[in-house]
Amino acid sequence: MDKLVIKGGIKLKGEVEISGAKNAALPIMVASILASGESTIYRVPDLVDVMTMGRLLANLGAGFHYENGEAIIYTGELNSHTAPYDLVKTMRASVLVIGPLVARMGMAKVSLPGGCAIGARPINLHLMGLKKMGAEIKLDKGYVTARAKRLKGARIYFDIQTVTGTENLMMAAAIAKGTTVLENSAREPEVVDLANALNSMGGRVRGAGEGTIEIEGVDELKPLSYTIIPDRVETGTFMTIAGITGGDILIKGCIPEHNEALITKLRAAGLTIKKHGTRLRVTGPERPLASDIKTMPYPGFPTDMQAQFMALMSVAEGTSIIRETIFENRFMHVAELRRMGADIETEGGVATVKGISRLKGADVMATDLRASASLIVAALAAEGKTNIHRLYHLDRGYERIERKLRGLGAAVERQRDD
Ligand code: EPU
DSSP states (O other), rough: EEEEEEEOOOOOOOEEEEEEBBBOOOOOHHHGGGSSEEEEEESSSOHHHHOOOOHHHTTTTTTEEETTTTEEOOOOOOOOOEOOHHHHHGGGGGGGGGGHHHHHEEEEEEOOOOOTTTTTOOOHHHHHHHHTTTTTEEEETTHHHHHHHHOOOOOEOSSSOOOOHHHHHHHHHHSSSSEEEEETOOOOOHHHHHHHHHHHHEEEEEETTTEEEEEOOOOOOOOOOOEEOHHHHHHHHHHHHHHHHTOEEEEOOOOGGGGGGHHHHHHHHEEEEETTTTTTEEESSOOOBBOOOOOOOOTSSSSSGGGHHHHHHTTBBBBBEEEOOOOTTHHHHHHHHHHHHHHHHHHHEEEEEEEESSSOOOOEOOOHHHHHHHHHHHHHHHHHHEEEEHHHHHHOOOTHHHHHHHHTTTTTEEEEEE
Protein backbone atom coordinates (compact mmCIF):
# COMPACT_ATOMS: atom_id res chain seq x y z
CA MET A 1 0.00 0.00 0.00
CA ASP A 2 1.07 3.62 -0.50
CA LYS A 3 1.64 6.39 1.99
CA LEU A 4 1.55 10.14 1.53
CA VAL A 5 4.43 12.19 2.86
CA ILE A 6 3.56 15.83 3.50
CA LYS A 7 5.83 18.63 4.67
CA GLY A 8 3.54 21.16 6.29
CA GLY A 9 3.59 24.89 6.78
CA ILE A 10 3.32 26.14 3.20
CA LYS A 11 0.59 28.67 2.37
CA LEU A 12 -1.14 27.05 -0.60
CA LYS A 13 -1.84 29.34 -3.52
CA GLY A 14 -3.14 29.00 -7.05
CA GLU A 15 -5.98 27.33 -8.92
CA VAL A 16 -7.56 23.93 -8.66
CA GLU A 17 -10.16 22.28 -10.88
CA ILE A 18 -12.88 20.21 -9.21
CA SER A 19 -13.64 16.68 -10.46
CA GLY A 20 -17.01 15.01 -10.95
CA ALA A 21 -18.87 13.98 -7.79
CA LYS A 22 -18.17 10.40 -6.68
CA ASN A 23 -21.53 10.10 -4.92
CA ALA A 24 -23.41 11.26 -8.03
CA ALA A 25 -21.33 9.19 -10.47
CA LEU A 26 -21.90 5.89 -8.64
CA PRO A 27 -25.75 5.89 -8.69
CA ILE A 28 -25.85 7.31 -12.21
CA MET A 29 -23.56 4.52 -13.45
CA VAL A 30 -26.04 2.09 -11.87
CA ALA A 31 -28.98 3.87 -13.55
CA SER A 32 -27.53 2.75 -16.90
CA ILE A 33 -28.80 -0.78 -16.21
CA LEU A 34 -32.40 0.46 -16.30
CA ALA A 35 -32.05 0.82 -20.08
CA SER A 36 -30.80 -1.51 -22.77
CA GLY A 37 -28.00 -0.15 -24.97
CA GLU A 38 -24.92 2.03 -24.73
CA SER A 39 -24.76 4.78 -22.11
CA THR A 40 -22.06 7.44 -21.96
CA ILE A 41 -21.44 9.34 -18.75
CA TYR A 42 -19.15 12.35 -18.72
CA ARG A 43 -17.02 13.90 -15.98
CA VAL A 44 -16.77 10.59 -14.14
CA PRO A 45 -13.84 10.86 -11.70
CA ASP A 46 -10.95 8.41 -11.97
CA LEU A 47 -11.39 6.73 -8.58
CA VAL A 48 -11.07 3.26 -7.11
CA ASP A 49 -14.82 3.28 -6.27
CA VAL A 50 -15.72 4.09 -9.88
CA MET A 51 -13.61 1.15 -11.07
CA THR A 52 -15.20 -1.10 -8.43
CA MET A 53 -18.63 -0.06 -9.72
CA GLY A 54 -17.40 -0.80 -13.26
CA ARG A 55 -16.38 -4.30 -12.11
CA LEU A 56 -19.77 -4.81 -10.48
CA LEU A 57 -21.59 -3.80 -13.68
CA ALA A 58 -19.30 -6.08 -15.71
CA ASN A 59 -20.15 -8.88 -13.27
CA LEU A 60 -23.81 -8.39 -14.18
CA GLY A 61 -22.93 -8.86 -17.84
CA ALA A 62 -22.59 -5.18 -18.84
CA GLY A 63 -19.69 -3.83 -20.88
CA PHE A 64 -17.65 -1.15 -19.08
CA HIS A 65 -15.00 1.09 -20.56
CA TYR A 66 -13.45 4.11 -18.85
CA GLU A 67 -11.15 6.65 -20.40
CA ASN A 68 -10.41 10.31 -19.66
CA GLY A 69 -13.42 10.92 -17.49
CA GLU A 70 -15.86 9.14 -19.80
CA ALA A 71 -17.58 5.94 -18.74
CA ILE A 72 -19.18 3.92 -21.51
CA ILE A 73 -21.51 1.23 -20.24
CA TYR A 74 -23.18 -1.30 -22.51
CA THR A 75 -26.25 -2.87 -20.92
CA GLY A 76 -27.77 -4.74 -23.89
CA GLU A 77 -27.44 -8.19 -22.34
CA LEU A 78 -27.34 -8.54 -18.59
CA ASN A 79 -26.83 -12.14 -17.53
CA SER A 80 -26.49 -12.01 -13.76
CA HIS A 81 -28.46 -10.45 -10.94
CA THR A 82 -25.86 -10.94 -8.21
CA ALA A 83 -23.66 -8.40 -6.41
CA PRO A 84 -21.13 -10.69 -4.67
CA TYR A 85 -19.63 -10.29 -1.21
CA ASP A 86 -16.12 -9.34 -2.37
CA LEU A 87 -17.44 -6.29 -4.26
CA VAL A 88 -20.02 -5.14 -1.69
CA LYS A 89 -17.51 -5.41 1.15
CA THR A 90 -15.09 -3.06 -0.62
CA MET A 91 -17.81 -0.59 -1.60
CA ARG A 92 -21.14 -0.19 0.17
CA ALA A 93 -22.59 1.78 -2.73
CA SER A 94 -22.85 -1.62 -4.48
CA VAL A 95 -26.26 -1.96 -2.76
CA LEU A 96 -27.54 0.61 -5.26
CA VAL A 97 -28.03 -2.20 -7.80
CA ILE A 98 -30.83 -3.90 -5.82
CA GLY A 99 -33.66 -1.63 -6.97
CA PRO A 100 -32.65 -1.35 -10.64
CA LEU A 101 -31.97 -5.11 -10.94
CA VAL A 102 -35.36 -6.16 -9.56
CA ALA A 103 -37.00 -3.52 -11.75
CA ARG A 104 -35.25 -4.68 -14.93
CA MET A 105 -34.63 -8.41 -14.37
CA GLY A 106 -37.26 -9.35 -11.80
CA MET A 107 -34.61 -10.39 -9.31
CA ALA A 108 -31.60 -9.13 -7.40
CA LYS A 109 -29.27 -11.02 -5.09
CA VAL A 110 -26.97 -8.72 -3.20
CA SER A 111 -24.55 -9.43 -0.40
CA LEU A 112 -25.67 -7.60 2.74
CA PRO A 113 -23.15 -4.91 3.60
CA GLY A 114 -21.80 -5.34 7.10
CA GLY A 115 -20.95 -2.49 9.41
CA CYS A 116 -18.13 -0.24 8.25
CA ALA A 117 -15.57 2.11 9.75
CA ILE A 118 -18.14 4.87 10.32
CA GLY A 119 -21.09 2.92 11.69
CA ALA A 120 -23.57 0.05 11.38
CA ARG A 121 -25.25 1.50 8.27
CA PRO A 122 -28.19 -0.89 7.73
CA ILE A 123 -30.23 -1.02 4.49
CA ASN A 124 -33.61 -1.77 6.11
CA LEU A 125 -35.21 1.31 4.53
CA HIS A 126 -34.12 0.30 1.00
CA LEU A 127 -35.75 -3.09 1.58
CA MET A 128 -38.88 -1.67 3.24
CA GLY A 129 -39.47 0.46 0.13
CA LEU A 130 -38.97 -2.44 -2.29
CA LYS A 131 -41.40 -4.55 -0.22
CA LYS A 132 -44.01 -1.78 -0.49
CA MET A 133 -43.47 -1.85 -4.24
CA GLY A 134 -44.39 -5.54 -4.23
CA ALA A 135 -40.99 -7.25 -4.02
CA GLU A 136 -40.61 -10.42 -2.03
CA ILE A 137 -37.51 -10.05 0.17
CA LYS A 138 -35.53 -12.95 1.64
CA LEU A 139 -32.35 -12.97 3.67
CA ASP A 140 -30.17 -16.06 3.48
CA LYS A 141 -26.47 -16.79 4.08
CA GLY A 142 -25.52 -13.12 4.11
CA TYR A 143 -27.38 -12.31 0.91
CA VAL A 144 -30.62 -10.45 0.39
CA THR A 145 -32.76 -11.62 -2.49
CA ALA A 146 -35.51 -9.41 -3.88
CA ARG A 147 -37.99 -10.71 -6.46
CA ALA A 148 -40.93 -9.17 -8.29
CA LYS A 149 -42.41 -9.84 -11.73
CA ARG A 150 -42.98 -6.12 -12.07
CA LEU A 151 -42.61 -3.61 -9.28
CA LYS A 152 -45.61 -1.39 -8.74
CA GLY A 153 -45.86 2.22 -7.59
CA ALA A 154 -46.31 2.85 -3.85
CA ARG A 155 -46.34 5.59 -1.25
CA ILE A 156 -43.17 5.25 0.83
CA TYR A 157 -42.23 7.21 3.92
CA PHE A 158 -38.64 7.21 5.18
CA ASP A 159 -38.42 7.78 8.92
CA ILE A 160 -34.71 8.56 8.50
CA GLN A 161 -33.50 10.44 5.44
CA THR A 162 -31.28 8.12 3.45
CA VAL A 163 -29.29 9.15 0.40
CA THR A 164 -28.67 5.78 -1.29
CA GLY A 165 -32.06 4.51 -0.02
CA THR A 166 -33.81 7.36 -1.84
CA GLU A 167 -31.67 6.72 -4.93
CA ASN A 168 -32.30 2.97 -4.94
CA LEU A 169 -36.08 3.38 -4.80
CA MET A 170 -36.12 6.28 -7.25
CA MET A 171 -34.36 4.08 -9.82
CA ALA A 172 -36.63 1.10 -9.14
CA ALA A 173 -39.72 3.32 -9.42
CA ALA A 174 -38.57 4.81 -12.73
CA ILE A 175 -39.63 1.65 -14.61
CA ALA A 176 -42.24 0.32 -12.14
CA LYS A 177 -45.93 0.19 -12.99
CA GLY A 178 -47.69 3.29 -11.72
CA THR A 179 -46.62 6.20 -9.55
CA THR A 180 -44.35 6.08 -6.51
CA VAL A 181 -44.17 8.84 -3.92
CA LEU A 182 -41.09 9.01 -1.68
CA GLU A 183 -41.78 11.07 1.42
CA ASN A 184 -39.07 12.52 3.64
CA SER A 185 -36.60 11.58 0.94
CA ALA A 186 -33.00 12.81 0.94
CA ARG A 187 -32.47 16.23 -0.68
CA GLU A 188 -28.74 15.99 -1.43
CA PRO A 189 -27.54 17.46 -4.76
CA GLU A 190 -26.47 13.92 -5.77
CA VAL A 191 -30.11 12.78 -5.45
CA VAL A 192 -31.16 15.66 -7.69
CA ASP A 193 -28.42 14.78 -10.19
CA LEU A 194 -29.71 11.20 -10.36
CA ALA A 195 -33.29 12.48 -10.89
CA ASN A 196 -32.03 14.70 -13.72
CA ALA A 197 -30.15 11.76 -15.23
CA LEU A 198 -33.29 9.56 -15.07
CA ASN A 199 -35.35 12.31 -16.70
CA SER A 200 -32.76 12.60 -19.47
CA MET A 201 -33.40 8.88 -20.12
CA GLY A 202 -37.12 9.56 -20.55
CA GLY A 203 -38.04 9.05 -16.88
CA ARG A 204 -40.70 11.08 -15.08
CA VAL A 205 -39.30 12.21 -11.75
CA ARG A 206 -40.53 15.37 -10.03
CA GLY A 207 -39.67 17.05 -6.75
CA ALA A 208 -36.12 15.78 -6.21
CA GLY A 209 -34.37 18.09 -3.76
CA GLU A 210 -37.65 19.09 -2.11
CA GLY A 211 -38.37 16.26 0.30
CA THR A 212 -41.21 14.56 -1.56
CA ILE A 213 -40.32 12.90 -4.84
CA GLU A 214 -42.95 11.66 -7.25
CA ILE A 215 -41.93 9.12 -9.86
CA GLU A 216 -44.29 8.09 -12.60
CA GLY A 217 -43.07 4.72 -13.88
CA VAL A 218 -42.51 4.35 -17.63
CA ASP A 219 -42.29 1.12 -19.66
CA GLU A 220 -38.86 1.82 -21.06
CA LEU A 221 -35.95 4.19 -20.57
CA LYS A 222 -33.32 5.07 -23.16
CA PRO A 223 -29.57 4.89 -22.50
CA LEU A 224 -27.80 7.78 -20.83
CA SER A 225 -25.76 10.61 -22.19
CA TYR A 226 -25.12 12.68 -19.10
CA THR A 227 -22.54 14.87 -17.36
CA ILE A 228 -22.00 14.45 -13.59
CA ILE A 229 -22.09 17.47 -11.25
CA PRO A 230 -18.86 18.65 -9.61
CA ASP A 231 -17.90 17.14 -6.26
CA ARG A 232 -19.04 19.36 -3.37
CA VAL A 233 -16.98 17.43 -0.81
CA GLU A 234 -13.78 17.83 -2.84
CA THR A 235 -14.66 21.53 -3.17
CA GLY A 236 -15.17 21.77 0.58
CA THR A 237 -11.93 19.95 1.29
CA PHE A 238 -9.95 22.49 -0.79
CA MET A 239 -11.76 25.35 0.96
CA THR A 240 -10.66 23.95 4.31
CA ILE A 241 -7.11 23.57 2.98
CA ALA A 242 -7.05 27.25 1.98
CA GLY A 243 -8.30 28.05 5.49
CA ILE A 244 -5.80 26.01 7.48
CA THR A 245 -2.73 27.02 5.46
CA GLY A 246 -3.64 30.71 5.37
CA GLY A 247 -3.58 30.27 1.61
CA ASP A 248 -5.36 31.81 -1.35
CA ILE A 249 -7.00 29.27 -3.64
CA LEU A 250 -9.23 29.73 -6.67
CA ILE A 251 -11.48 26.68 -6.86
CA LYS A 252 -12.76 26.25 -10.40
CA GLY A 253 -15.65 24.30 -11.90
CA CYS A 254 -17.71 23.94 -8.72
CA ILE A 255 -21.30 24.77 -7.74
CA PRO A 256 -20.98 27.14 -4.74
CA GLU A 257 -24.73 26.78 -3.91
CA HIS A 258 -24.11 23.13 -2.98
CA ASN A 259 -21.86 24.23 -0.14
CA GLU A 260 -23.92 26.97 1.53
CA ALA A 261 -23.88 25.48 5.06
CA LEU A 262 -20.13 24.91 4.90
CA ILE A 263 -19.45 28.38 3.48
CA THR A 264 -21.41 29.98 6.34
CA LYS A 265 -19.35 28.07 8.91
CA LEU A 266 -16.02 28.72 7.18
CA ARG A 267 -16.80 32.44 7.07
CA ALA A 268 -17.58 32.31 10.79
CA ALA A 269 -14.14 30.71 11.18
CA GLY A 270 -12.56 33.77 9.55
CA LEU A 271 -12.10 32.61 5.95
CA THR A 272 -12.80 35.08 3.15
CA ILE A 273 -14.89 33.39 0.48
CA LYS A 274 -15.91 35.06 -2.75
CA LYS A 275 -18.25 33.47 -5.25
CA HIS A 276 -17.87 34.14 -8.96
CA GLY A 277 -20.26 31.89 -10.92
CA THR A 278 -18.71 28.43 -10.86
CA ARG A 279 -15.59 29.63 -9.03
CA LEU A 280 -14.82 30.19 -5.41
CA ARG A 281 -11.90 32.24 -4.20
CA VAL A 282 -10.97 31.24 -0.69
CA THR A 283 -8.43 33.08 1.44
CA GLY A 284 -7.40 31.79 4.84
CA PRO A 285 -6.91 33.95 7.94
CA GLU A 286 -3.66 34.11 9.97
CA ARG A 287 -5.40 31.78 12.43
CA PRO A 288 -8.97 30.40 12.16
CA LEU A 289 -11.58 31.17 14.82
CA ALA A 290 -13.51 28.48 16.67
CA SER A 291 -16.94 27.71 15.24
CA ASP A 292 -19.44 25.00 16.26
CA ILE A 293 -21.07 22.58 13.82
CA LYS A 294 -23.73 19.90 13.87
CA THR A 295 -23.95 17.50 10.94
CA MET A 296 -27.40 17.22 9.35
CA PRO A 297 -28.91 15.91 6.14
CA TYR A 298 -28.66 18.39 3.23
CA PRO A 299 -29.00 21.38 3.26
CA GLY A 300 -27.46 21.11 6.73
CA PHE A 301 -23.74 20.78 7.42
CA PRO A 302 -22.54 17.61 5.62
CA THR A 303 -21.17 14.69 7.62
CA ASP A 304 -18.71 14.20 4.74
CA MET A 305 -17.03 17.50 5.73
CA GLN A 306 -17.04 16.98 9.50
CA ALA A 307 -13.55 15.45 9.73
CA GLN A 308 -11.92 18.12 7.55
CA PHE A 309 -13.66 20.89 9.52
CA MET A 310 -12.42 19.33 12.76
CA ALA A 311 -8.84 19.44 11.44
CA LEU A 312 -9.31 23.16 10.79
CA MET A 313 -10.76 23.69 14.27
CA SER A 314 -7.85 21.86 15.88
CA VAL A 315 -5.73 24.98 15.27
CA ALA A 316 -8.47 27.57 15.79
CA GLU A 317 -8.47 30.28 18.39
CA GLY A 318 -10.94 29.04 21.02
CA THR A 319 -12.97 25.89 21.62
CA SER A 320 -15.42 24.42 19.13
CA ILE A 321 -18.11 21.81 19.65
CA ILE A 322 -18.62 19.35 16.82
CA ARG A 323 -21.76 17.21 16.84
CA GLU A 324 -22.01 14.22 14.50
CA THR A 325 -25.64 13.15 14.14
CA ILE A 326 -25.63 11.05 10.94
CA PHE A 327 -23.20 8.23 11.74
CA GLU A 328 -22.54 6.87 15.22
CA ASN A 329 -18.84 6.20 14.78
CA ARG A 330 -17.48 8.93 12.59
CA PHE A 331 -14.72 10.19 14.87
CA MET A 332 -12.00 7.75 13.80
CA HIS A 333 -9.80 10.69 12.79
CA VAL A 334 -9.76 12.06 16.36
CA ALA A 335 -7.13 9.62 17.64
CA GLU A 336 -4.94 10.39 14.61
CA LEU A 337 -5.31 14.18 14.97
CA ARG A 338 -4.34 13.74 18.61
CA ARG A 339 -1.13 12.07 17.47
CA MET A 340 -0.39 15.37 15.78
CA GLY A 341 -0.94 17.22 19.04
CA ALA A 342 -4.62 18.18 18.70
CA ASP A 343 -6.56 18.66 21.92
CA ILE A 344 -9.86 16.87 21.26
CA GLU A 345 -12.19 15.05 23.68
CA THR A 346 -15.17 13.02 22.51
CA GLU A 347 -18.24 11.79 24.29
CA GLY A 348 -20.77 9.91 22.19
CA GLY A 349 -21.39 11.98 19.07
CA VAL A 350 -19.89 15.17 20.49
CA ALA A 351 -16.30 16.31 20.10
CA THR A 352 -14.85 19.23 22.01
CA VAL A 353 -11.92 20.72 20.13
CA LYS A 354 -9.64 23.10 21.99
CA GLY A 355 -7.63 24.88 19.36
CA ILE A 356 -3.85 24.79 19.72
CA SER A 357 -1.49 27.15 17.91
CA ARG A 358 0.30 24.52 15.79
CA LEU A 359 0.00 20.81 14.97
CA LYS A 360 3.14 18.70 14.67
CA GLY A 361 3.87 16.20 11.92
CA ALA A 362 3.55 12.52 12.90
CA ASP A 363 2.87 9.04 11.54
CA VAL A 364 -0.90 8.69 11.16
CA MET A 365 -3.27 6.15 9.70
CA ALA A 366 -6.14 6.79 7.31
CA THR A 367 -9.20 4.88 8.54
CA ASP A 368 -11.92 5.96 6.13
CA LEU A 369 -12.21 8.26 3.18
CA ARG A 370 -13.05 11.58 4.86
CA ALA A 371 -10.80 10.80 7.84
CA SER A 372 -7.95 10.53 5.31
CA ALA A 373 -8.88 13.92 3.89
CA SER A 374 -8.85 15.46 7.36
CA LEU A 375 -5.33 14.14 7.94
CA ILE A 376 -4.19 15.81 4.73
CA VAL A 377 -5.78 19.09 5.85
CA ALA A 378 -3.99 18.81 9.20
CA ALA A 379 -0.65 17.73 7.72
CA LEU A 380 -0.54 20.67 5.30
CA ALA A 381 -0.49 23.06 8.26
CA ALA A 382 1.59 20.97 10.66
CA GLU A 383 5.17 21.68 11.61
CA GLY A 384 7.48 19.13 9.99
CA LYS A 385 6.70 15.93 8.17
CA THR A 386 3.57 13.78 8.34
CA ASN A 387 3.36 10.25 6.94
CA ILE A 388 -0.23 9.29 6.16
CA HIS A 389 -0.35 5.50 5.99
CA ARG A 390 -3.01 3.25 4.38
CA LEU A 391 -3.79 5.60 1.55
CA TYR A 392 -6.20 3.11 0.03
CA HIS A 393 -9.26 4.98 1.36
CA LEU A 394 -8.18 8.30 -0.11
CA ASP A 395 -7.94 6.85 -3.61
CA ARG A 396 -11.56 5.75 -3.31
CA GLY A 397 -12.75 9.34 -3.32
CA TYR A 398 -10.20 12.00 -4.34
CA GLU A 399 -9.05 12.19 -7.94
CA ARG A 400 -5.32 12.94 -8.46
CA ILE A 401 -5.15 14.58 -5.04
CA GLU A 402 -1.40 14.88 -4.78
CA ARG A 403 -1.09 16.36 -8.26
CA LYS A 404 -3.75 18.94 -7.37
CA LEU A 405 -2.02 19.77 -4.08
CA ARG A 406 1.38 20.09 -5.75
CA GLY A 407 -0.20 22.47 -8.26
CA LEU A 408 -0.98 24.71 -5.28
CA GLY A 409 2.60 24.56 -4.02
CA ALA A 410 2.29 21.78 -1.43
CA ALA A 411 5.24 19.52 -0.60
CA VAL A 412 3.51 16.16 -1.08
CA GLU A 413 4.90 12.83 -2.20
CA ARG A 414 3.38 9.39 -2.61
CA GLN A 415 5.71 6.59 -1.56
CA ARG A 416 5.48 2.80 -1.27
CA ASP A 417 4.81 1.87 2.33
CA ASP A 418 6.31 -1.57 2.90
N1 EPU B 1 -29.92 4.36 7.57
C1 EPU B 1 -30.74 3.43 8.16
N2 EPU B 1 -31.38 2.53 7.36
C2 EPU B 1 -31.23 2.51 6.01
C3 EPU B 1 -30.39 3.48 5.41
C4 EPU B 1 -29.74 4.39 6.21
O1 EPU B 1 -30.91 3.41 9.39
O2 EPU B 1 -31.85 1.66 5.34
C5 EPU B 1 -29.23 5.36 8.41
C6 EPU B 1 -27.69 5.24 8.34
O3 EPU B 1 -27.20 4.24 9.19
C7 EPU B 1 -27.28 6.63 8.73
C8 EPU B 1 -28.37 7.51 8.11
O4 EPU B 1 -29.47 6.64 7.88
O5 EPU B 1 -27.29 6.77 10.12
C9 EPU B 1 -28.02 8.21 6.82
O6 EPU B 1 -27.37 7.29 5.95
P1 EPU B 1 -27.53 7.32 4.36
O7 EPU B 1 -28.31 6.13 3.94
O8 EPU B 1 -28.02 8.66 3.93
O9 EPU B 1 -26.03 7.12 3.90
P2 EPU B 1 -25.57 6.37 2.59
O10 EPU B 1 -26.59 6.55 1.54
O11 EPU B 1 -25.14 4.99 2.94
C10 EPU B 1 -24.36 8.40 1.47
C11 EPU B 1 -22.98 8.69 0.96
C12 EPU B 1 -22.04 8.86 2.14
C13 EPU B 1 -22.55 10.01 3.02
C14 EPU B 1 -24.00 9.73 3.45
C15 EPU B 1 -24.64 10.84 4.23
C16 EPU B 1 -22.95 7.60 -1.18
C17 EPU B 1 -22.44 6.50 -2.04
N3 EPU B 1 -22.55 7.61 0.09
O12 EPU B 1 -24.27 7.18 2.21
O13 EPU B 1 -20.78 9.20 1.62
O14 EPU B 1 -21.76 10.16 4.15
O15 EPU B 1 -24.82 9.47 2.28
O16 EPU B 1 -24.63 12.02 3.50
O17 EPU B 1 -23.69 8.44 -1.66
C18 EPU B 1 -18.43 9.38 1.59
O18 EPU B 1 -18.51 9.80 0.43
O19 EPU B 1 -17.36 9.45 2.26
C19 EPU B 1 -19.61 8.80 2.22
C20 EPU B 1 -19.54 8.00 3.29
